[in-house]
Amino acid sequence: MRISISSKDIKITPDIEESVEKKINQRLKKYSSRIHSGKRIIIRVSEKKPNTRVDVDMPYDNFHIHAEAVTTDGVLGGIDRCMDILDRQVAKYKSRMNKSRTKSGGLKKEILDIVTDDVLMPSASFDTDDEPAYKLIKVDGKPTPMSMDEAVLQMEVLDHRFFVFYNSETDEPNVIYKRDDGNIGLIEV
Secondary structure (H helix, E strand, O other), X not given: OEEEEEEEOOOOOHHHHHHHHHXXXXXXXXXXXXXXXXOEEEEEEEEEOOEEEEEEEEEEOOEEEEEEEEEOOHHHHHHHHHHHHHHHHHHHHHHHHHHHHHHHOOOOHHHXXXXXXXXXXXXXXXXXXXXXXXXXXXXXXXXXXXXXXXXXHHHHHHOOOEEEEEEOOOOEEEEEEEXXXXXXXXXXX
């Protein structure tokens, strides 16, 4: 498992980098079989006095999990909070997989082997009074091939209103979205 750390408005010393890597490796031992060795965990750190913002992007199975924390405890305190959030997101993912299995019975066995808890703490937000109305914060790569059920699960785990994916059943790109009535909509591109 590779870890990539980038920073903005804060200097990351080799000691801090080593402590962050040690802390992450220690916390992620239980997930090591689910995180592919070729993938990397991306950590972004920025500072806006007196707060430090830490964003962690982690691949987990075929999904992508994101956590962010704003804290006055510095980089290591932000990493601890992000790891707590990631733990809860993995537990939520496992629980949703279990619920989905009981509803449809049609998911892959390797995905269903991971079932437990159902708790998620909402990620912290950054107070952005003096920043522009928008900024590009993330660029994703190619959509992952997955079934409709897996895409709905991924959208709910990430807590997004829409999700673009490559439908493995039709071999076409699709978009799913949350409707105002609580249902899920599908756009076949």
